[in-house]
Amino acid sequence: MLAYILRRIFQSLIVLLAVGFVAFAMFSFVGDPVDNMLGQERTQADIERLREQLGLDQPFIVQYWRFLEQAAQGNFGLSYRQGRPVSEIIAERLPATVELALVSGFLAFIGGVGLGVFTAIRRHGLLPSFIMTASLVGVSLPTFLIGILLIYIFSVELGWLPSFGRGEVVDLGGWTTGFLTASGLKALILPAITLGLYQMTLIMRLVRTEMLEVLRMDYIRFARARGLTEKTINFRHALKNTLVPVITITGLQLGSIIAFAIITETVFQWPGVGLLFINAVQFVDIPVMAAYLMMISVMFVGINLIVDVLYFAIDPRLRIERSVGGH
Amino acid sequence: MSFFVVVSLIMGAIFAPLLAPYDPFDPATLNLMNGFTGPLTPNQFTQDVFVLGTDDQGRDVLSTILFGMRISLFVGFSAVFLAMILGVILGLLAGYLGGWLDAAIMRLADVQLTFPSILVAMLIFGIAKGVTPAEFRDQVAIWVLILAIGLSDWVQFARVVRGATLVERQKEYVQAAQLIGRANLAVMLKHILPNVLNPVLVIATISLALAIIAEATLSFLGVGAPPTKPSLGTLIRIGQEYMFSGEWWILFFPAITLLALALSINLLGDWLRDALNPRLR
Numbered sequence: 001m002l003a004y005i006l007r008r009i010f011q012s013l014i015v016l017l018a019v020g021f022v023a024f025a026m027f028s029f030v031g032d033p034v035d036n037m038l039g040q041e042r043t044q045a046d047i048e049r050l051r052e053q054l055g056l057d058q059p060f061i062v063q064y065w066r067f068l069e070q071a072a073q074g075n076f077g078l079s080y081r082q083g084r085p086v087s088e089i090i091a092e093r094l095p096a097t098v099e100l101a102l103v104s105g106f107l108a109f110i111g112g113v114g115l116g117v118f119t120a121i122r123r124h125g126l127l128p129s130f131i132m133t134a135s136l137v138g139v140s141l142p143t144f145l146i147g148i149l150l151i152y153i154f155s156v157e158l159g160w161l162p163s164f165g166r167g168e169v170v171d172l173g174g175w176t177t178g179f180l181t182a183s184g185l186k187a188l189i190l191p192a193i194t195l196g197l198y199q200m201t202l203i204m205r206l207v208r209t210e211m212l213e214v215l216r217m218d219y220i221r222f223a224r225a226r227g228l229t230e231k232t233i234n235f236r237h238a239l240k241n242t243l244v245p246v247i248t249i250t251g252l253q254l255g256s257i258i259a260f261a262i263i264t265e266t267v268f269q270w271p272g273v274g275l276l277f278i279n280a281v282q283f284v285d286i287p288v289m290a291a292y293l294m295m296i297s298v299m300f301v302g303i304n305l306i307v308d309v310l311y312f313a314i315d316p317r318l319r320i321e322r323s324v325g326g327h
Numbered sequence: 328m329s330f331f332v333v334v335s336l337i338m339g340a341i342f343a344p345l346l347a348p349y350d351p352f353d354p355a356t357l358n359l360m361n362g363f364t365g366p367l368t369p370n371q372f373t374q375d376v377f378v379l380g381t382d383d384q385g386r387d388v389l390s391t392i393l394f395g396m397r398i399s400l401f402v403g404f405s406a407v408f409l410a411m412i413l414g415v416i417l418g419l420l421a422g423y424l425g426g427w428l429d430a431a432i433m434r435l436a437d438v439q440l441t442f443p444s445i446l447v448a449m450l451i452f453g454i455a456k457g458v459t460p461a462e463f464r465d466q467v468a469i470w471v472l473i474l475a476i477g478l479s480d481w482v483q484f485a486r487v488v489r490g491a492t493l494v495e496r497q498k499e500y501v502q503a504a505q506l507i508g509r510a511n512l513a514v515m516l517k518h519i520l521p522n523v524l525n526p527v528l529v530i531a532t533i534s535l536a537l538a539i540i541a542e543a544t545l546s547f548l549g550v551g552a553p554p555t556k557p558s559l560g561t562l563i564r565i566g567q568e569y570m571f572s573g574e575w576w577i578l579f580f581p582a583i584t585l586l587a588l589a590l591s592i593n594l595l596g597d598w599l600r601d602a603l604n605p606r607l608r
Contacts, residue, residue: 015438026454140590142540144547145582148567156571163571259443266548267567281453281550289453300441 008308012301017068019297023290024067076291081283086291090273095176096166097265097272101257103188104196108257109250112200113239116207120215121234132208135201143260147194147267154190162187164269195264199253206249210242244311251307255300329594336588340400343393350390380576382565388576391562392584398558399588402472403539407531409477410538414484415527419515421485422492433489436482445541447479452550465553472551476538483530491523525603532596536589543585559585 058066070076076086115135119128138146155163167183169176178184214220215238223233262274269275273292280288339346380388421429439447455471456464495501496519504514539559545551546560554561559581566578 015441018438026457140593141586142544142589144544144563145586148563148570148578148582152570152575255441256443259446262446262449263544263548278449278548278550281449281456284453284457286457289450293450296446297442304441 004312005309008305012305015301016297019293020068020071021064023071023293024064026286026290027067071291071294076294077287079280079285079288081280081285081288086287089276089288090291090295092176093271093273093276096178096270097258097261097274099178100188100191100195100264100270100272101254101261104192104194105199105250105254105257107192108196108199108203108253111196112203113207113246115200116204117211117234117239119204120208120211123212131204135204138197138201143194143198143263144267146197147190147264150190150194151267161190163190166271191264191268191270194267195257195260198260199250199257202253203246203250207242207246210245211238214238214241248307248311251303251310254303258296258299329591329598332587332591333595336396336584336591337400339393340396343390343397346393348390349387380574380580382569382577388580391557392559392581395557395559395562395581396584396588398469398552398556399539399542399560399585402469402476402542402552402558403535405473406476406480406538406542407534409473410480410534411484411527411531413477414481415488415520415523417481418485418488419492419519419523422489423496423511423515423519429489432485436485439479439482444476444479444537445544448475448541448545449548449550451475451478452545456550465555468551468553469556472542472545475545476541479541480534480538483534484527487526487530488523491526492519495519495522529596529600529603532592532599536592536596539585539592540589559588 074087078084079086079089082089115131119131122128151163154161162183165187166178167185167187168181169178169184170181178188220233220238223237228237258274261272262278264270265272265274266278273295276288277292279285280292344350382388382391417432421432452471452475455467455474459467459471501514501518504518509517542551542558543560543563546558547564549564552558552561554565557565562581563578563585566574566581569575569577
């Protein structure tokens, strides 16, 4: 098992090096940093001096190493657009995105598991089949249209919820939170639903399929024969055994939550890192793009790694197979 | 049904210059007085009637949708075509030749698969925007979009083709072709390729729906088709600004068109998958 984990860590590092290379290549080939930093009136000596200062006269591989060293310390230089350190800007924007992702992930998981179990236990009837049809539509609707639809219903027509921004936020030593004010919580509702809906339908369909499979197993029939209540059978025995694939998929979905957050944040003008990234793409702000890319990939690779390791922790069958197989 | 919808939408897009009542990009036909005309209601100044109303600049919404659909479909088809060519070639090479090439291609696919394709497309768009001079950006935006979506979508094709090639390679007709001394390239293109095309077609239709949605999403986010050449996504982006002031038709009709397009292509893909699956026949 240790060898397996080590191999996975090694693979993750390779992926990160590759992504780092892409980010570095962006810096080197898209625009000339010297051009960006020196004004119109520059001499050849200025250029030479700055090149030496920035280490641009070094061989490619040395520059790449330096870039990685700096990136590992969270240093991506100054934003071309705002002229402030990228790390500072991201730190400022991060709480908004993290809170949004957490709430919508929570919504998606609770809603998805609940509806999945419900539609699996009651397979026939009007409500379950309605939910299944609605979930199909939910999967095919583009995220930004869901957002617009929600804004139209709840902000324009009903006027219940705000259509943009985070509302009032409270600063807790550098971490701004919208959890503590009424307007902050209200502003969170629509974006969280928009972001969580797609994941919710995915989780729901997955839980339903897995539940139907598990409910056909012998041990469920045995539990029935023992006279256990439906509640115990469904939740203690069946649901527990459907959770392994659900947790894997949910973990992997965290990545796409981040990607969809870009869309949701744009629709709702939510001041998070996703909106920062899309603005950076619009204005070709390379340092911000590179930093976002590195941050996202560290997160993705980390999540993948944790999910893989969790697999071992949750499912004892895997451990046995591995040790018997001698891998 | 879905076939009918797809065909009529595609026909509408192809014959947009003939069908559209106005040319939305010819400033000579525009009248700013016609701005914000509701659907099927005469304009209060000019008494002109527009079936689906007009936008802020007095452009006929029906015409902008027909022309916008042209751009959406063009980008969608081209991007899927690019992804297909790239994926099929890489998949064939990986599956047939194997070895380090196979390992390298599949590792690359794995890495790319770690990231959502829309994110990859945004990144490619950003980089491409960075390397083109500012004055050409609007002109090349469509091509950059095709490149970005195409490059973010090849993995699916490569994986399926590689898998199918691995199976086909073991079959006798391939060994026979090798024995009579045909070159690797000929074996791959003339013998294996025709036999792995069925799944590729199915993926292509599903990818088409995804590519159209991806294009709309990117354009909606402002990193796609420019306002001078609006696709459905750009139109929705423009329409969203007028949602709050009550001009719902500028947003509603492009959004419905996009939905109909994506849904019906999806259904068509499902149908194609069943039709091409020998087990279901």
